[in-house]
Amino acid sequence: MKHVKCECGHVNPHGTILCEACGKPIAEETTDKLVDMRYEGSARRSQTYNKTVIDKIWNFFSSVKVGIWIIIVTLVASAVGTIYPQEAYIPPNVTADEYYQKEYGWTGELYYKLGFHHLYESWWYLLLIAALGMSLVICSLDRVVPLYRALKKQSVTKHPNFLKRQRLYSTSSSWTDQEYEHVKSMLKKRRYSIREENGNLLAEKGRFSRWGPYVNHIGLIIFLLGAMLRFVPGMYIDEVLWIREGETKVIPGTNGEYFLKNRRFTVETYDKDSESAVFQEAIDRAGNNKVAKNYEADVSLYKREGKLIPGADPKLKKIKDSEIRVNQPLKFEGYAMYQVDFKLNEFSSMSFHLTDKNANRNVGSLTVDLHNPKETYDLKNGYKVKLMSYFPDFFFDDEGNPNTKTRVPNNPAFVFKMITPQHKKGEVAFVGIRENLEPLGNNDYKMTFAGVETKNVTGLTVRRDYTLWFLGIGGAIFMIGVIQGMYWNHRRMWIQKVNNEIWLAAHTNKNWYGLKKELNGLLESTSLTQLKDQNDKETK
Amino acid sequence: MDYASISSNLLYVAFIAYLVATFFFGGAIRDKRAAQKKTKWATFGIVVTIIGFIAQIGYFITRWIASGHAPVSNLFEFTTFFGMMLVGAFIVIYFIYRLSMLGLFALPVALLIIAYASMFPTEITPLIPALQTNWLHIHVTTAAAGEAVLSISFVAGLIYLIKTIDQSKRNKKAFWLEFILYTLISTLGFVAVTLAFNAAHYESSFNWVNKSGEQEQVVYHMVPLVGPHQSEWTEGNDIQPLIDMPAIINAKKLNTVIWSLGGGFVLYWLIRLILRKRIGAALQPLVKQVNSDLLDEVSYRAVAIGFPIFTLGALIFAMIWAQMAWTRFWGWDPKEVWALITFLFYAAFLHLRLSKGWHGEKSAWLAVGGFAIIMFNLVAVNLIIAGLHSYA
Numbered sequence: 001m002k003h004v005k006c007e008c009g010h011v012n013p014h015g016t017i018l019c020e021a022c023g024k025p026i027a028e029e030t031t032d033k034l035v036d037m038r039y040e041g042s043a044r045r046s047q048t049y050n051k052t053v054i055d056k057i058w059n060f061f062s063s064v065k066v067g068i069w070i071i072i073v074t075l076v077a078s079a080v081g082t083i084y085p086q087e088a089y090i091p092p093n094v095t096a097d098e099y100y101q102k103e104y105g106w107t108g109e110l111y112y113k114l115g116f117h118h119l120y121e122s123w124w125y126l127l128l129i130a131a132l133g134m135s136l137v138i139c140s141l142d143r144v145v146p147l148y149r150a151l152k153k154q155s156v157t158k159h160p161n162f163l164k165r166q167r168l169y170s171t172s173s174s175w176t177d178q179e180y181e182h183v184k185s186m187l188k189k190r191r192y193s194i195r196e197e198n199g200n201l202l203a204e205k206g207r208f209s210r211w212g213p214y215v216n217h218i219g220l221i222i223f224l225l226g227a228m229l230r231f232v233p234g235m236y237i238d239e240v241l242w243i244r245e246g247e248t249k250v251i252p253g254t255n256g257e258y259f260l261k262n263r264r265f266t267v268e269t270y271d272k273d274s275e276s277a278v279f280q281e282a283i284d285r286a287g288n289n290k291v292a293k294n295y296e297a298d299v300s301l302y303k304r305e306g307k308l309i310p311g312a313d314p315k316l317k318k319i320k321d322s323e324i325r326v327n328q329p330l331k332f333e334g335y336a337m338y339q340v341d342f343k344l345n346e347f348s349s350m351s352f353h354l355t356d357k358n359a360n361r362n363v364g365s366l367t368v369d370l371h372n373p374k375e376t377y378d379l380k381n382g383y384k385v386k387l388m389s390y391f392p393d394f395f396f397d398d399e400g401n402p403n404t405k406t407r408v409p410n411n412p413a414f415v416f417k418m419i420t421p422q423h424k425k426g427e428v429a430f431v432g433i434r435e436n437l438e439p440l441g442n443n444d445y446k447m448t449f450a451g452v453e454t455k456n457v458t459g460l461t462v463r464r465d466y467t468l469w470f471l472g473i474g475g476a477i478f479m480i481g482v483i484q485g486m487y488w489n490h491r492r493m494w495i496q497k498v499n500n501e502i503w504l505a506a507h508t509n510k511n512w513y514g515l516k517k518e519l520n521g522l523l524e525s526t527s528l529t530q531l532k533d534q535n536d537k538e539t540k
Numbered sequence: 541m542d543y544a545s546i547s548s549n550l551l552y553v554a555f556i557a558y559l560v561a562t563f564f565f566g567g568a569i570r571d572k573r574a575a576q577k578k579t580k581w582a583t584f585g586i587v588v589t590i591i592g593f594i595a596q597i598g599y600f601i602t603r604w605i606a607s608g609h610a611p612v613s614n615l616f617e618f619t620t621f622f623g624m625m626l627v628g629a630f631i632v633i634y635f636i637y638r639l640s641m642l643g644l645f646a647l648p649v650a651l652l653i654i655a656y657a658s659m660f661p662t663e664i665t666p667l668i669p670a671l672q673t674n675w676l677h678i679h680v681t682t683a684a685a686g687e688a689v690l691s692i693s694f695v696a697g698l699i700y701l702i703k704t705i706d707q708s709k710r711n712k713k714a715f716w717l718e719f720i721l722y723t724l725i726s727t728l729g730f731v732a733v734t735l736a737f738n739a740a741h742y743e744s745s746f747n748w749v750n751k752s753g754e755q756e757q758v759v760y761h762m763v764p765l766v767g768p769h770q771s772e773w774t775e776g777n778d779i780q781p782l783i784d785m786p787a788i789i790n791a792k793k794l795n796t797v798i799w800s801l802g803g804g805f806v807l808y809w810l811i812r813l814i815l816r817k818r819i820g821a822a823l824q825p826l827v828k829q830v831n832s833d834l835l836d837e838v839s840y841r842a843v844a845i846g847f848p849i850f851t852l853g854a855l856i857f858a859m860i861w862a863q864m865a866w867t868r869f870w871g872w873d874p875k876e877v878w879a880l881i882t883f884l885f886y887a888a889f890l891h892l893r894l895s896k897g898w899h900g901e902k903s904a905w906l907a908v909g910g911f912a913i914i915m916f917n918l919v920a921v922n923l924i925i926a927g928l929h930s931y932a
């Protein structure tokens with residue numbers, strides 16, 4: 001490795017543009033263009049080596065140009081994903097290949113064919129995000145070390161060429177030592193830290209803001225890593241739990257440790273009569289009782305005690321009663337349970353009378369628990385009803401036989417055998433909603449519908465997400481970094497005696513207006529020449 | 541008077557104050573004596589702006605008292621709040637840079653935004669369960685504040701473009717600059733057309749057939765230029781649409797867009813005929829005296845200030861709320877995605893500036909682009925791409 005020795009005596013690493021110490025441009029060109037102060041003109045790996053494959057990859061990802069392209073491509077791809085709804089948002093009862101075609105014609109079909117309906121989960125989108133992360137890491141490493149070196153090694157005395165070519169610059173030929181001291185004390189007052197050397201001065205403040213971008217990039221990287229952690233087993237649990245009122249169920253994802261009982265589920269809507277007058281107009285517009293006010297599941301949380309014994313009912317200990325509402329999940333032991341869905345008025349039991357058709361008289365009644373029906377209902381005095389078949393969600397299948405679609409009692413139907421003193425062998429009746437068939441000829445008895453009870457069902461999501469910690473920390477670091485870099489700036493002023501003149505030069509990474517105003521404010525009461533913006537071609 | 545009506549009166553006061561302040565700032569920049577120093581006109585301008593701003597804060601607080609929740613829960617409320625934040629951001633930046641010119645452009649933009657907001661249902665709405673949380677207030681207010689500061693960057697950028705683009709002959713840049721101005725005027729077109737039809741109590745109902753072949757009803761409040769699929773007039777003003785749209789297009793919204801663009805077109809040409817030149821060219825002499833570097837600096841500074849606020853409000857607070865309301869911090873809902881796009885765009889902006897040296901004109905175009913994305917998220921995503929956040 002070659003080192004470059006500057007005329008000030010400082011030895012710079014190979015690739016340096018501006019001497020780390022005195023700021024003299026290393027490859028001295030005779031130009032009066034302003035010096036490029038980016039990264040203090042330090043030697044960056046990417047600008048210096050380009051031999052091996054690793055060099056090439058490193059150089060590729062350390063280029064901000066490449067980084068910007070990655071950002072732009074991600075941006076455009078993200079936008080494309082919003083043209084039509086993503087698969088997750090289409091109605092649950094249609095398949096994706098039908099939906100896009102039917103809903104949006106051939107463009108929808110194309111969208112689907114290109115896989116844009118799950119764009120954000122596609123391999124190439126994930127690859128883009130990975131490239132962004134890669135670029136962030138390499139880009140930051142490539143710059144932060146040399147930048148740190150350069151800022152640390154900078155000396156007070158600068159090469160005149162460096163000063164002359166700063167954006168804010170002035171020369172004065174007459175001044176007094178008092179004025180110099182005055183400026184110095186004013187700079188101190190404005191919290192500049194001052195270094196002096198051979199009658200030259202460097203005032204500097206806000207250097208820490210230079211680390212802002214690197215801090216925020218680290219935050220972003222932690223955030224991206226956190227997002228990837230989701231795929232690590234155990235970090236992330238996402239389950240669904242439907243519970244009927246009165247039911248107690250084991251909470252999935254808790255290894256059978258926790259149980260939840262749904263005591264009651266309610267939906268409230270905004271009602272004209274009970275809401276305050278200011279809402280009347282809005283309720284009228286949307287329709288009375290059309291706007292949801294509250295979804296609430298009143299639940300009890302239980303913990304299992306003792307070992308899990310298959311087949312036996314677990315022993316449960318109540319931990320707490322709680323309400324789960326939207327925005328108010330129930331939290332326990334790292335788990336959170338959210339109110340996300342519901343079903344109102346699901347059939348829970350049905351009652352029937354056993355009726356003597358001829359006498360038109362009820363001889364007994366029974367109630368079938370639709371989730372847990374009994375086989376036989378003894379109505380005493382020689383009357384009995386046997387439940388031969390039960391179809392919770394009844395329909396006629398392809399062969400014309402009664403069958404059930406699901407195990408949810410959406411449309412219950414029963415085949416009963418009615419045993420009576422007259423018919424010891426029993427008569428068969430098929431009973432469903434608005435259906436009462438006698439498949440084996442005329443019966444003397446029938447089952448008459450006597451009533452139905454319904455219950456509400458709540459749909460809860462069970463989450464445990466250990467990645468949130470990472471994401472939170474990443475987000476916080478990101479915010480600290482951007483604020484550090486954006487709300488502070490790194491200001492420097494050099495005062496140097498060159499020949500018989502005093503030269504002033506100043507630099508900031510942001511907010512030149514503020515810097516100029518601040519420094520020229522300090523110079524106001526002195527005979528030193530005000531700093532002039534060498535970039536500004538308009539104000540004369 | 542009850543709080544609700546005090547509230548709407550205060551909004552009127554604010555609106556008129558901003559309008560008056562605009563004229564003061566107009567006076568300030570014509571005052572040749574001092575290009576950037578304080579003038580009496582400018583002082584009046586900023587005082588009236590602050591009065592308007594206080595009135596609007598009054599609107600906000602009284603409406604909050606009336607409804608029991610911060611008024612940021614529907615399109616009208618959010619957009620009005622955004623307008624208020626824009627004025628607030630302008631006031632802050634004004635006190636840093638003392639640039640009257642900024643007022644002359646920022647206040648009309650805020651006025652347009654508030655007027656646009658008022659075209660949507662303004663009644664106080666009760667909150668659906670997902671919105672019943674303080675995170676609604678925290679997220680929406682910070683996001684709007686961030687977007688407002690970023691919009692100041694657009695305003696400064698726009699002035700920069702008006703000043704520096706050569707408008708003496710036809711060219712692409714001059715065309716696009718005119719296009720930006722036309723878009724702003726179209727917002728006025730939308731407001732004017734809506735108000736006109738409202739004043740005439742225009743209403744007509746149609747039956748139409750939707751994608752699934754079912755019959756639906758729709759009520760137009762503007763003369764139907766384009767009608768819904770297989771439309772059939774049922775009642776109200778009896779004007780038939782010129783043409784029916786296919787079922788997959790929301791004809792009513794398209795009709796509104798056509799009317800707004802048309803209204804904007806008429807307004808634009810009226811102004812242009814009066815001025816006898818391109819609007820940009822007519823504005824150019826007004827902005828001549830501002831220093832371009834200062835405009836560039838303001839534009840960049842606004843992004844530097846606004847970007848962290850935006851990120852905090854529109855992404856971080858949004859994620860915290862989404863985690864509580866929808867069980868996941870991120871769900872690729874269109875509104876979320878567009879917030880991400882805004883974030884990425886401004887990140888690109890900052891990097892282009894920093895490393896590619898995109899200052900001045902390029903930076904100004906980018907500032908315009910950023911504002912376009914913010915507006916797209918505010919207007920189009922709400923009205924066209926419906927998702928969880930869709931207010932309308």
Ligand code: HEM
Binds near residue numbers: 217485887
């Ligand atoms: C979405 C992703 C990114 C965000 C949000 C982000 C954010 C930022 C911010 C806020 C700054 C400070 C800008 C300023 O002070 O004006 C910055 C600076 C910087 N970023 Fe990024 N960045 C991202 C991605 C990248 C990538 C992919 C690269 C690499 C190619 C990169 C390279 C840099 C560099 C080199 C700086 C300047 C550092 C310095 O001035 O010392 N950034 N970034």
